[in-house]
Amino acid sequence: MISEFQCPCHGTMRGYVGDQYKTSRVVFYPGAQYESYWKSSHMCAQLTDIIPLFNAIHPNAVAVFLFDQSSNHKAYPEDALLAQNMNLCAIEVKDSDSGQGKFRDSSFYVRKQYDYAEQQKNKKYKKYFIGLRGILQQRSMYRNEAERYSLKRSCNNVATADSRCCAIHIMERQPDFANQKSALEEIVEGSGHKFELYPKYHCECN
Ligand SMILES: [Zn+2]
Ligand SMILES: [Zn+2]
Incomplete structure (x- = not known):
């Protein structure tokens, strides 16, 4: 399959970014024995790669990046603040975890020492995600103590x-x-451009 960004003036964008020649086209070989399937992470990587190319061939222009409403295009970043992905109570997580180990707000995490045998050296810590209950408390959102438990x-x-x-x-x-914005929207807006989705059921433009 081909994933490609086209601009109205150049079509497929081609050019140098620094000393690297780039194009706005990616050829992808889906299938178990090839590159698996096209995911949000591929789309994000391609977008991140071609924004400097767009900037290089359209100096000082602001782009409107348009995407159709596929689930890939609406996917959230891995560290997104999504309440439905959160436990109510605190849960132990690891730095390497995806999911509840990865929320972008570091105030959602505490480290607790768990090995008191070795007093000063080799202290061991566990990392906890404080859970929805912990965040509500941190933000003084409970109206009273009873609500906190009920x-x-x-x-x-x-x-x-x-x-x-x-x-x-x-x-x-x-x-x-x-x-909280989608992954693609964050990349586009973070680089000073504009992000839009086609209306639902809009015919594909390829
Ligand atoms: Zn152009
Ligand atoms: Zn509810």
Whole structure:
């Protein structure tokens, strides 16, 4: 398959970025015996690679990067703030973990010493994700102590008007969670360009 960014003026973009010749086209060989399947991480890598190429051949221009609404294009970054991916209670994680070990806000983690035998040298620590309950407490979101123990992780329903139905829905209203952008949108906007999705069911442009 081909994954390619085209601009209205050049079509396929080609040119030098520094001393490296680049094109905006990637040829990908899907299949178990080849390169597996095209994932969000491939799309992010290609986008990150071609933005400097766009900049090099269109100096001082702002691009509008347009994507269709495939799930790859709407995928969140690995460290995204997504309440539905969070435990209610604290959970031990490792730095190497994906998922709950990777949320981008370092205040969601604590390290606790667990081996007291060796006092000063070789201290051993475990890392914990503090969970939705820990974050709600950190942000003084509980109205009282009783709510801290009674509030469920999920109401398994749509959020109530005040979203006090469950920890996930309260957290989803927090600005940093509510404003979480997709991986592609973060890359595009982080480089000073604009990101848009085609309307749903828009025909593919290839
Ligand atoms: Zn162009
Ligand atoms: Zn709820």
